[in-house]
Amino acid sequence: MTDAESAPAEEVVLPPLELRDPLPGVIDDTESLDRTLEALRRGTGPVAIDAERASGYRYSQRAYLIQLRREGAGTALVDPTAFADLSALDEAIAPAEWILHAATQDLPSLAEVGLRPRSLFDTELAARLLNLSRVGLASLVQEVFGMSLAKEHSAADWSRRPLPEPWLLYAALDVEPLVGLRDALESRLEQAGKLAWAHEEFEALLAFTGPAVRTEPWRRTSGIHKVRGGRRLAVVRALWEARDAIARERDVTPGRILNDAAIIAIARSLPQSRQELRDLEAMRSRGARRYLDTWEAAVAQARDLAERDLPTAAGNDVDGPPPPRSWPERKPDAAARLAAYRTVLTEIAERHDLPSENLLTPDLVRRMAWDDMGGADPEAIAAFLRERGARPWQVALTAPALAEARRTLAT
Numbered sequence: 210m211t212d213a214e215s216a217p218a219e220e221v222v223l224p225p226l227e228l229r230d231p232l233p234g235v236i237d238d239t240e241s242l243d244r245t246l247e248a249l250r251r252g253t254g255p256v257a258i259d260a261e262r263a264s265g266y267r268y269s270q271r272a273y274l275i276q277l278r279r280e281g282a283g284t285a286l287v288d289p290t291a292f293a294d295l296s297a298l299d300e301a302i303a304p305a306e307w308i309l310h311a312a313t314q315d316l317p318s319l320a321e322v323g324l325r326p327r328s329l330f331d332t333e334l335a336a337r338l339l340n341l342s343r344v345g346l347a348s349l350v351q352e353v354f355g356m357s358l359a360k361e362h363s364a365a366d367w368s369r370r371p372l373p374e375p376w377l378l379y380a381a382l383d384v385e386p387l388v389g390l391r392d393a394l395e396s397r398l399e400q401a402g403k404l405a406w407a408h409e410e411f412e413a414l415l416a417f418t419g420p421a422v423r424t425e426p427w428r429r430t431s432g433i434h435k436v437r438g439g440r441r442l443a444v445v446r447a448l449w450e451a452r453d454a455i456a457r458e459r460d461v462t463p464g465r466i467l468n469d470a471a472i473i474a475i476a477r478s479l480p481q482s483r484q485e486l487r488d489l490e491a492m493r494s495r496g497a498r499r500y501l502d503t504w505e506a507a508v509a510q511a512r513d514l515a516e517r518d519l520p521t522a523a524g525n526d527v528d529g530p531p532p533p534r535s536w537p538e539r540k541p542d543a544a545a546r547l548a549a550y551r552t553v554l555t556e557i558a559e560r561h562d563l564p565s566e567n568l569l570t571p572d573l574v575r576r577m578a579w580d581d582m583g584g585a586d587p588e589a590i591a592a593f594l595r596e597r598g599a600r601p602w603q604v605a606l607t608a609p610a611l612a613e614a615r616r617t618l619a620t
Contacts, residue, residue: 223357226350228385230283232378235274235371237291245285246301252282255306255330257387260315261367261380268456268463272318273367277302278384286377289322290368299324306330308387310346317419329411332387335394338403338410340562350386353393358382401562409600425520426453431469436476439519443511444476446520451507455500467497467504480508529572530579540579547578549614557606569607573597577611585619587612 236242249256256279260272275287279302289295307326309315311333319325336344343349347358362379398404423429427449436442449472456463471491480486483505492498523531530536536544551565554574558565565571573594576582583590591608599607 223351223355226354226356226358226382226386228284228378228381232374232381233284233286235286235288235377237288239292242287242292242298245282245287246297248282249277249279249285249298249301252279254280255308255388255391256302257308257384257391258302258315258319258324259309259380259383259387260318261365262318263366263368264462265364266366266462266465267368268460270318271321272315274372274380275319275322275324276380276384278387279305280388284381284384286380292322295322295324303327308332308391310349310383310387310390312414313417316414316417320418326415329414330391330395330407331411331414332390332394334410334414335391335398335407337564337567338407339394339397339401340564346383346386349390349394353390354386358386406600406602409602413598413600430472432473435473439516439521440511440514441476441479442520442522443514443518444479444508445472447507447511448472448475448504451500451503455503465496466500471497475504475508479512481512530575533575536579543579543581545618546581546615547575549618550574550578550611553610553614554607557610561606569594569599569603573599581615583612583615585612585615590615 234241236245256277258278259276261274261276262270263273264270272289275289276284277287278284287295287298302324304327307329309326309329309331312329312331316326332346332349333344336349341349341352343352345360347360350356350358359379359382362376365376367376395404395407398407425446427446430445430449433442433445436445448467452463452467452472455461456466459466474489474491475486478485478489480489483501486492486505486508487498487501492501492504497504530543531539533544533547536547551574554565554568557563558568561568576597577590577593582593587609590611591604594604594608595601
């Protein structure tokens, strides 16, 4: 082997994506907002839009910065906390198509300040329909433009004021490539025969208001699988609810009040006194001890519950069937249906170069298999899928094949 052959491949350094215009200032007063609205009205084509939150720092999911870019108007960085009402901004951009990346992340916080698209294009969802291996914004910028896009401030505390200039540059760059990405991805979708599917997906997103509200959100506590017994689960619930109340009042992300690991440690030890609680390793930090009285009261409340009021391991939080791993013993016919449906859907997804989860959501497939929804009737299956939110293109591709798979099981 020659030296040239043994030498490691030289890493290709991509040029960074840069702003085409000077970095704008933050719009935080009525005069600058009015100028921006006029510029946006005069602009042409779609509007690229993004929002920055402070998820790792704040309880709320409100937007602390909104970025917009439109041909002929340039980029605008709007501080939504400076205005009681952004209906004028919504009116200015309402006629245009909005371009977002991962729209479900931003639509709820945008709606909270009165911004609701009438039509949209989601670059992440477009990339998924094209079955691209990486669909993050930085990856798409590299894929389409051959440039790099830094994402080092994505988890920053965007509620901070004033916002540092490097953060503002990062925010402006997030909308800089969206119009170009939209056009490139639309062209690929059209070539792949998937543009009509994308339009159906984008239309469905217009009604998105956020993830479904869980009836027992405390069951999402990380590490809860380590907790055994209703009494200890009651401690998890009581601590989670107490922490949530404090976090909501202070607008601080719950993990900064008491982290999940501490909740699990307290529940597993089931302390019988204030001193036992205080002596736990999980209570060593100043932050955890700040609300020691609250945690003590929560544990005592759980200890004093009657047996009939204790939570069960299964719970009522999941509106749907149990985890599939339990199906072979609990309901073997449903397990057989699920396996058959998954096989069929995998084949369809491969044939059309799609991720399986974008063909039909796994939750939808599980529900259909568990309750044998539709049986072997393709029309009944199609009706069930439509009722649960499947788009026409998904129903057309899957309902006949699912019905055939069900018929095969019956013979």
